[in-house]
Structures are given as structure tokens and as C-alpha cells.
Amino acid sequence: MVNNELQADGRTAEADRRDTVARGNRFLGRVIACNGSRATIAALAENGETSLTELWSVGRLVSITVGVNRVVALVSSMRTSDDNWAEQQDNIFRIDVELVGEVRVDSDGHEAFSAGISQYPYLGAIAHRIRTADLARIYDTGRGGCFTIGKLTQDESLDAAIHIPSMLSKHFAVVGTTGVGKSTAVTLLLRKAIEADPKLRILILDPHNEFAAAFPDHAVVIDTDTLDLPFWLMRLEEFAEVVFRGRPAVAEELDILRDLIPEAKKGFKGDGGLMRRQTEKSSLTADTPVPYRIADLMALIDERIGRLEGRTEKPSLRSLKVRIMAAVNDPRYTFMFSSNTINDTILETIAKIFRIPGDGRPITTFQLAGIPSEVVNSVASVLCRMAFEIGLWSNGGVHMLVVCEEAHRYVPSDQSLGFLPTRQAIARIAKEGRKYGVSLGMITQRPGELDPTILSQCSTVFAMRLSNDRDQDIIRSAIPDSSVSTMSFLSSIGNGEAIAFGEAVSVPMRMRFERIPESRLPKAAGGLMKADDDTPANVDLRTIVARMRASSGGDATPFSPATIGAGGLAFGESLEPPPFSPRVPERPESPNRTEIPAGSSRLESYRPDMLPRVEPQHPDPVSNPQADRFNAYRRQILGGETDRRPPEAPAPQAPDDPSASPRTPSLRESLLRKPLGSMIRK
Incomplete structure (x- = not known):
């Protein structure tokens, strides 16, 4: 043979x-x-x-x-x-x-x-x-572990192959403008990576919720409905990002948290003996991943408020207490402060998120679209930091790949932007992760806005079409000098086509990714619905509005200790209610209004009496043109109805009526009544 x-x-x-x-x-x-x-x-x-x-x-x-x-x-x-x-x-x-x-x-x-x-x-x-x-x-790398990902552009009879172990061990990046097929290319690369290393565990930070459709048989989906990420897993800076809603933390309040969180952790009595054995050997800090209750933290704050020697810090203590109560009571943060997060569930959380052992599904698509924007960076920081620590403390026994979609959001080139702990966690993986089996995949449409230090750590780059000159210059600076002309095609290559260079290929290679079946393409939920389709009959507008208000932080339920109990205040401590917020009075009932039964999805039909009225801003007899035009338009809609004032508003009296009460003339009347000669300066 x-x-x-x-x-x-x-x-x-x-x-x-x-x-x-x-x-x-x-x-x-x-x-x-x-x-x-x-x-x-x-x-x-x-x-x-x-x-x-x-x-x-x-x-x-x-x-x-x-x-x-x-x-x-x-x-x-x-x-x-x-x-x-x-x-x-x-x-x-x-x-x-x-x-x-x-x-x-x-x-x-x-x-x-x-x-x-x-x-x-x-x-x-x-x-x-x-x-x-x-x-x-x-284009033959001459090494084992090569997998075909497409065809060469110059000769489509030849396969385009890359060395998967080199791509994973030294990180990789996929760059390209919107719509060129980055997500499809990432899907193909991840499938090849799983095929090359069945023990690989992949965590996808998915801001668009689109990769769940690409891996129906290999991935589990974690969103805000299925996520339990305990608040006590966060370090101090990450927890402060949640409490202060993405704004800079107040130094005095941050110092209070640094002092009181370790005390709350010491006072917690866990169910299992694992935590007690570990805490006996080392002192607790605000960054130690040990459970504690918000109730204990609030009790410690109340204790400081009650001390006579704590007068100077009482404003900071009260302000911090209100911030924590607001965060715990926010329905968007349920995944952090639910009743499931009060126990020592660190083993279950790690096993679920990082797929250990995996049970045939080695990929986790962590959907970030439903997480509040002010805490997305904090959640990403926790996940990236935990991925590195798992590889570190397992001595490389768990091979982990963290894929960051829209990576320029987490590690922007401008050092003043972004969240510092997230930048540090990703940078640590980029610089030290290869020694502990933790790899990084950076996906971005703006490489010019990505931290150049992070991009330089990606030894394999798949450059798809880029139209921005700055982005092209960034990629051109990373390619060997002998193939700089290859980058001149970046602005004109077709969709699904890329120039691959780095450790995974022997020389820069212009290639076209192989096609993926339509059923395995990444797509967001509802992304296939056409814009001109009729609205489905089963769409409930009330449900949409309710979810919209919930995602925006609106909470229809009153503040109560029972509500806080789900977030860790399970022992009935009395807490001060949040600051009073005035409620908008309901509109008076109209005699023509049709009552809508509860639970009905039918909306109230429009009536002319719903139009607002524009009243004059002053009691002068001089006409208000804006009010006259609007009331005339209103009379036209109502079919000739005269302009009526509400019963509770008394009709204005004529200025010549002797029964009218004396009033102070306006500035305009005073000027009109004053002789012109008296206003001329002699």
C-alpha cells in the first residue's frame, strides 16, 4: 500500500x-x-x-x-x-x-x-x-492534532487546516466587522476544539444570547432564571460594583464594608464542615469566598450606628445601609440574593458553571443579556477569576477555555474605561493561563478598542473583513513583516473568509471557513422573525411590559422584611424602609370608561376625552394662543363641544366685576398702565 x-x-x-x-x-x-x-x-x-x-x-x-x-x-x-x-x-x-x-x-x-x-x-x-x-x-503544519476548518482561497481543492493544540495553549482571537461571520467561525472553531480535546471545558460569555442555538447537544444555558451566583463569591471590589450600581465607590463606605464583611463571615454557622475546617486554618478577609448573611451585615451596621463614638461615621453608615437594602430588594439581582445563595453552595455553583464533570455537555453559554448592565462587568470578573483559580489549584487538571464575545467591552484600550477587576482577571489568564491549562478566546469587531496587551498574548488570529483603518493597523502590526501585504486584503475579503496567522498555522493563510448546517448556526432568540411578519396572536403585551419593567428595576411589590428574607435576611430583623417615593395619583374615573376585567389581555380603546387640557398659565384676561389652539382642536374632535372647565376649578371672574376680589396686577399690566413719559429718563 x-x-x-x-x-x-x-x-x-x-x-x-x-x-x-x-x-x-x-x-x-x-x-x-x-x-x-x-x-x-x-x-x-x-x-x-x-x-x-x-x-x-x-x-x-x-x-x-x-x-x-x-x-x-x-x-x-x-x-x-x-x-x-x-x-x-x-x-x-x-x-x-x-x-x-x-x-x-x-x-x-x-x-x-x-x-x-x-x-x-x-x-x-x-x-x-x-x-x-x-x-x-x-500550509502543512507537520504536527499532529491538525483539523480542517475550510478551504484555501487560492486553490479550493486543498483543505485549510490549523493545529488546535497550539491555538488553545497560547490563546486565539477572531476579529472582524459586524456581519462577516465571526460567530459562525467561532462555532466551527469550538466544535473542532471539542473534537480535538474531549476533556476541554468551555465557558462562553455571551452578551447577545446567540450561542445556545449553536450547541444544542453540547451546551447548557445559564441565564438570570437559572443562575444562582452567590454574592459572597464576590471580592470586595466586585461586591462594591453591585452595591454602588457601577458608580465609583465612596471611600468611607468601602472601608466600612472591608471591616464588617469579615465579621459577618465569622458569625455565619454553615451546615457543612468544609467551610469550618478551612476557616480554622486561615483568617477571613472581605475577599475570602465564604458564605455570610446580609442580615448579619446589616446588624453590624446597626450596631455601629448605635454607638456613641460612631457619630462621625453615621451618615456613611446610613447611606451604605440604604444602598445594600436597595440592591437586595432589586428584582434584577435575584440571582445574587435569592434564598439559594445563603448556603455554602460553592461546589454546586462551580460544577454547574464550569461543567465539572460535565455529563456530556462540556460547554456553558452564560447569557449576559438579561443581567443589569451596571453589574455585567462584576459578573464577568467573578467568572474569569474563578476559571483561572480552578486551573491554578487543580494544577492544570482541568483544561478550561474562556471565550469573551465583544471582548472590547471588558478590556478596552482606554485604561480609564471598563472595570479594573475584570481587566485584571482576563489579563491574568492571558499572561499566566497557559501554565495552568486555562485558555482565552477573544472575539471583537473593534480590535483597535481592545487592550493591545491582551491582543498581543493571542498567538493565533483569524482576521476577517475590517473596514476601519485603525483596526487594520492593529492587525497589521501583529503579522510578520514578510506577509504584511496579506493584510491589504482585509477591507475586501468576503463573508466567511479570513486570513489566519500565528502559532496554529505555518504561514499566513487566506482561507474560507466551511459551512455549518442551518440548524447549528448561532442566532439570538427570535432572530429569525421577519420584520414584515404579522404580530402573532399569542403575544401578550402585558407580559412584555411587565418583563420590561422588571428588567429596568421597577418593583411593584412593597418593601418588606419578607422580601429581604429571600436575599438572606431570614430571621425577621426589622429594617428601615427605603426613602419615600411619591405615587402618581390615578386618573379620575370617566363615566364613559369601560372596565377591563383582571387578567384580560385587551387594552382600553382610545377615547377623545383622554386628550389632556392646556390651561392658561396666568389669570390675565389676555388670551393664551397655545391654549386657544389646543382647545379648539379638542372641540373639533369632540364634535363641537364647548370648552368646559372641571367642576372643581372655579370659573375666573371678569376683571370689571365689582365682586371680584382684589388682586395684585401683573408686571405687564403695570407697564401698560404707567404713562410712557414717566418711564423716559430726563
Whole structure:
């Protein structure tokens, strides 16, 4: 079997040889200039023919014969010698190429590609159309663990393969503008990664809730309805981000939390002995992931408020107490302060989020769309930090991959933006994660807004179409100098196409990702509904409005200790209610109003008497044009009805009525009544 393959390869190589002098076969031109990284080739199109000039497309690879070796070059630009194209005549043109490497032929006849060049092209060296076998040698990594992810753009008969272990061990990035297929490419890469390493555990920070549809058989979905992320898992800065709603923390209140949280942790009596054994060996801090109750924390704050020596800090204590009560009572933070978060559930939380052992579903899609925007950074910080610590304390026993969609939100290039703990957690994975089996996948449409330190740690990059000049410059600075011209195609490559470079490939490779079945494409919930479709009959507008108000922080339930009990105040402590907020009085009942039974989905129909009234802003007899126009419009709608005032508003009296009560004349009346001569200064 092996001998037959070798004979077949020999016949293919023999058929692939060409006459280095005769034109019309693989002969393209001759080298007329060369330096350390570039060369210029002169070519001829006889009688205006374009059959051979098609082979000079920008971005294609050609070979230059130098002795027994073949130098591989990338076409970067081309032009005619006289800036004109003559029909039925010979046309001479120039082709600028970048030297990529060479195919070396050993003494035993073995051929292999090398990125270095041992012999540079000489003047007059013949340039040829590259062989298919040479293309296969160029993009062959020569390592095990390679997986096909698509086809080469230059020759779609050849597979585009990458080395998955190198991609995961040193991090990777997928960049590209909106709509070019980043999410589809990430889906394909993650499927190949699971195939290459079945023990891999993947955590996707999904801000658009779209990856759940891509992995129906391999992923579990965690959202605000199924999430229990205890507040006590957060470090002090992360907890402060929740309490202060994303605003800078007050230094005095932060110091109070730093002092009181360890006391609340010491006072907690856990059900299991694991926590007690651990706390006996080490002192507790505000960052120790040990359970505690909000009730204990509030009791400690009340105790400080009651002390005589604490007068100076009472305003800070009361303000901090109100902030904590507001956060616990916020329905959007139920996943942090629910009754399930008061027990020591750290083992269950880690097992659920990070899929240990996994039960055949190694991927977790953590949907961030329903989490309040002011605490998204805090949640991302907790997840990334825990992923690194799992790899650290397991001595690399758990291979973890954290995928950050829209990564520029978490680690922006501007150091003053973003959340510092999140930046630190992701940076720690980028710099030290490979030593403990924790990998990072950064997905962004704006690499120019991503922290360059984080991007530089991604040794494999899949660059899809980028239209922004700054983004192109960032990617161009990360590619080797010998293939800079490859980046000139970033603004024009098609959807689903990318330029891959870095550790996972031998040389920069322009390729097209293979297609994924329609049922496995990432898509947000409801994303397939067309804009011109009729509204489904089963859509309940009241439910939509209720969920909208809940996600915006509105809570229709009154504040009570029972409500707080779900967040950890389970022992009936008396807490002060939040500051009073005035309620808007209901509109008086109209005699024509039709009552809507409770639970009905029918909305009240529009009536003309719902129009607001515009009353004059002053009691002067001078007419108010705005009120006159609006009341005239209202009378027209009501069918000629006269302008009536509400019964409770007394009708204004005429100014000449002797029974009218005296009033102070307005400034306008005073000026009109005053003689003009008296206002002129003598």
C-alpha cells in the first residue's frame, strides 16, 4: 500500500514538472529586481492574451526557481510598463512580490517548506505558477492534532487546516466587522476544539444570547432564571460594583464594608464542615469566598450606628445601609440574593458553571443579556477569576477555555474605561493561563478598542473583513513583516473568509471557513422573525411590559422584611424602609370608561376625552394662543363641544366685576398702565 502511494506521488511529481524555458506551460516571467524581502518580475502577455495574466492575481502565491529549490512569493501589486493595454500586441507588465519562504530539496530528494530562504532569486530567475503539491507543503503544519476548518482561497481543492493544540495553549482571537461571520467561525472553531480535546471545558460569555442555538447537544444555558451566583463569591471590589450600581465607590463606605464583611463571615454557622475546617486554618478577609448573611451585615451596621463614638461615621453608615437594602430588594439581582445563595453552595455553583464533570455537555453559554448592565462587568470578573483559580489549584487538571464575545467591552484600550477587576482577571489568564491549562478566546469587531496587551498574548488570529483603518493597523502590526501585504486584503475579503496567522498555522493563510448546517448556526432568540411578519396572536403585551419593567428595576411589590428574607435576611430583623417615593395619583374615573376585567389581555380603546387640557398659565384676561389652539382642536374632535372647565376649578371672574376680589396686577399690566413719559429718563 505504501509503495503504491509512493509510486503515485512519483508519477504526479513527474507530470508536475515543466519545461523551464518553453512559454505557455507554467512559465510566467523573470526576476528583474530583488532585495531581502521583495522582488520584481517582468512578464509578457503575447498578442493581448490574458490567459496567463489571470495567474497574477493579487494575493496569489507563485514560485521562483533557484537551483534545485523553489522560492515561494506572494503577489502584492502589478502594473503594465507603459500604463496601457494594447490589443493584438505584446504587453509587458511588472509584478511586485513578497518573499515568503522556499521549498527545499534535500540530497535524498525529500522536499519540505521552510519559512527561511537559503538562496535568494538572481536576476533572470524564472517565475512559475506554483504547484499544487507545493501549496500543500506550505500550509502543512507537520504536527499532529491538525483539523480542517475550510478551504484555501487560492486553490479550493486543498483543505485549510490549523493545529488546535497550539491555538488553545497560547490563546486565539477572531476579529472582524459586524456581519462577516465571526460567530459562525467561532462555532466551527469550538466544535473542532471539542473534537480535538474531549476533556476541554468551555465557558462562553455571551452578551447577545446567540450561542445556545449553536450547541444544542453540547451546551447548557445559564441565564438570570437559572443562575444562582452567590454574592459572597464576590471580592470586595466586585461586591462594591453591585452595591454602588457601577458608580465609583465612596471611600468611607468601602472601608466600612472591608471591616464588617469579615465579621459577618465569622458569625455565619454553615451546615457543612468544609467551610469550618478551612476557616480554622486561615483568617477571613472581605475577599475570602465564604458564605455570610446580609442580615448579619446589616446588624453590624446597626450596631455601629448605635454607638456613641460612631457619630462621625453615621451618615456613611446610613447611606451604605440604604444602598445594600436597595440592591437586595432589586428584582434584577435575584440571582445574587435569592434564598439559594445563603448556603455554602460553592461546589454546586462551580460544577454547574464550569461543567465539572460535565455529563456530556462540556460547554456553558452564560447569557449576559438579561443581567443589569451596571453589574455585567462584576459578573464577568467573578467568572474569569474563578476559571483561572480552578486551573491554578487543580494544577492544570482541568483544561478550561474562556471565550469573551465583544471582548472590547471588558478590556478596552482606554485604561480609564471598563472595570479594573475584570481587566485584571482576563489579563491574568492571558499572561499566566497557559501554565495552568486555562485558555482565552477573544472575539471583537473593534480590535483597535481592545487592550493591545491582551491582543498581543493571542498567538493565533483569524482576521476577517475590517473596514476601519485603525483596526487594520492593529492587525497589521501583529503579522510578520514578510506577509504584511496579506493584510491589504482585509477591507475586501468576503463573508466567511479570513486570513489566519500565528502559532496554529505555518504561514499566513487566506482561507474560507466551511459551512455549518442551518440548524447549528448561532442566532439570538427570535432572530429569525421577519420584520414584515404579522404580530402573532399569542403575544401578550402585558407580559412584555411587565418583563420590561422588571428588567429596568421597577418593583411593584412593597418593601418588606419578607422580601429581604429571600436575599438572606431570614430571621425577621426589622429594617428601615427605603426613602419615600411619591405615587402618581390615578386618573379620575370617566363615566364613559369601560372596565377591563383582571387578567384580560385587551387594552382600553382610545377615547377623545383622554386628550389632556392646556390651561392658561396666568389669570390675565389676555388670551393664551397655545391654549386657544389646543382647545379648539379638542372641540373639533369632540364634535363641537364647548370648552368646559372641571367642576372643581372655579370659573375666573371678569376683571370689571365689582365682586371680584382684589388682586395684585401683573408686571405687564403695570407697564401698560404707567404713562410712557414717566418711564423716559430726563
